[in-house]
Amino acid sequence: MDNTTSSAPQFAFIGLVVSDMAASVGFYRRLGLAFPEGSEAQPHVEAELPGGLLLVLDGEETVRSFHPTWQAPAGGGRAGLAFRCAGPEQVDALYEVLVGAGYHGELKPFDAFWGQRYATVHDPDGNGVDLLAPLG
Structure with missing residues (x-):
């Protein structure tokens, strides 16, 4: 680690690129995660996890808005x-x-x-x- 850095980076979130936001929000809500009302129609959503980490869901089009050549991995399972x-x-x-x-x-x-x-x-x-x- 660089000696000029005052502290180590902090792990902040787990990010998933999703093909269907409504389906993904519904799935993770069934597992007890709390997404804000209306998240199903948003391009980017976050749910707080225990300990302050976040689960972040981004739609494929959101990712392509800043990374135009992004492609989903073949075979699923990201x-x-x-x-x-x-x-x-x-x-x-x-x-x-x-x-x-x-x-x-x-x-x-x-x-x-x-x-x-x-x-x-x-x-x-x-x-x-x-x-x-x-x-x-």
């Missing part, structure tokens, strides 16, 4: 996120809610060898979203 649940039962219930709402269930809930109840669903853009909780 990032991976994880949500810690209150317990194994919440992993199972949340997985069922999301799959029941039409989202792709990648990995059904299972008891992982590392000591967690674990499942993966995909958000509307194919990003893996893990649901996890300690076993026992």
Whole structure:
């Protein structure tokens, strides 16, 4: 690190480029994130996460407004996120809610060898979203 820098940079947000803002806002609201009213129709939205970090969603056209040659990665899956649940039962219930709402269930809930109840669903853009909780 440069000795002239008075402090280290602070991690500020997780950013996702989304193809359908309304679908993405709806998905992450089902996971408990609070986006402002009317976010579904905005080109850029933010939800505060615990600890002050933000989840930032930008529509593809917003990104192309400042990076005209930007292209979505082939095959989907632009990032991976994880949500810690209150317990194994919440992993199972949340997985069922999301799959029941039409989202792709990648990995059904299972008891992982590392000591967690674990499942993966995909958000509307194919990003893996893990649901996890300690076993026992």
